[in-house]
Amino acid sequence: MKIAPNKVVILHYAVSDSEDTLIDSSYDHQPLAVIHGTGYLIPGLEEALTDHKAGDKFEVEVAAENAYGERHDGFVQTVPKSLFQGIEDLDVGTQLRATTDEGEQTVIVIDVQDEEITVDGNHPLAGIDLKFDVEIIEVREATAEELEHGHVHSEGGCGHQH
Ligand code: ZN
Numbered sequence: 001m002k003i004a005p006n007k008v009v010i011l012h013y014a015v016s017d018s019e020d021t022l023i024d025s026s027y028d029h030q031p032l033a034v035i036h037g038t039g040y041l042i043p044g045l046e047e048a049l050t051d052h053k054a055g056d057k058f059e060v061e062v063a064a065e066n067a068y069g070e071r072h073d074g075f076v077q078t079v080p081k082s083l084f085q086g087i088e089d090l091d092v093g094t095q096l097r098a099t100t101d102e103g104e105q106t107v108i109v110i111d112v113q114d115e116e117i118t119v120d121g122n123h124p125l126a127g128i129d130l131k132f133d134v135e136i137i138e139v140r141e142a143t144a145e146e147l148e149h150g151h152v153h154s155e156g157g158c159g160h161q162h
Contacts, residue, residue: 001139003049005037008152010138011049018129033152035142040151042067045132056136064127071127076110078118090117 003009010033014025026032034040036049044066052058064070084090094109096119111118146153153159 001141002051002053003036003136003139004051006142006147007036008138008140008142008146009034009036009049009136010152012135012137013045014133016131018131020131023125023130031137033154035146035150035152038150042130044130045134048132049134049136052134052136052139054136054139056134058134060132060134062130062132064129067128067130068123068125069127071122075107075121076118077121078111078116081113081115081117084117 001007010031012026012031014022014027016022036046039046041049042062044062045060047066048058048060048062081090084096087094087096090109090112092109092112096107096109097104098107098119098121105121107119107121108124109117110120143153145158149158
């Protein structure tokens with residue numbers, strides 16, 4: 001069976017940047033289970049899976065624009081520390097939820113001054129070209145319930161909170 005919209009795809013992947021630094025891998029834990037065509041995966045990877053079948057192993061390079069997008073300098077903002085009253089440990093690297101013009105998003109503290117902090121709302125992988133090693137474990141039809149829920153069920157049913 002070939003991978004096409006509304007098929008369940010179970011895959012292992014290892015993703016690295018253009019300098020072959022490993023960023024993440026599913027081989028350390030469970031394979032990833034997704035319904036193809038739902039936009040759960042980054043666009044470049046989802047597109048590359050199409051028409052593959054169980055047992056296929058391949059490598060795919062995904063440019064930043066088809067992965068987590070380009071970096072936007074406008075997402076870096078310096079704001080008064082007083083906006084984050086009650087939050088301790090405001091160090092470089094701290095992740096915060098912030099309300100922005102684009103809605104709720106996660107920002108990372110990249111600089112801390114006496115009265116101000118600078119936060120970056122870019123996805124940590126924005127602007128990075130990625131390389132995936134992919135291994136297709138299984139391809140099967142999605143059940144009606146899986147399509148309704150928009151995610152893959154393991155044996156025994158949903159097992160998720162809805
Ligand atoms: Zn479910």
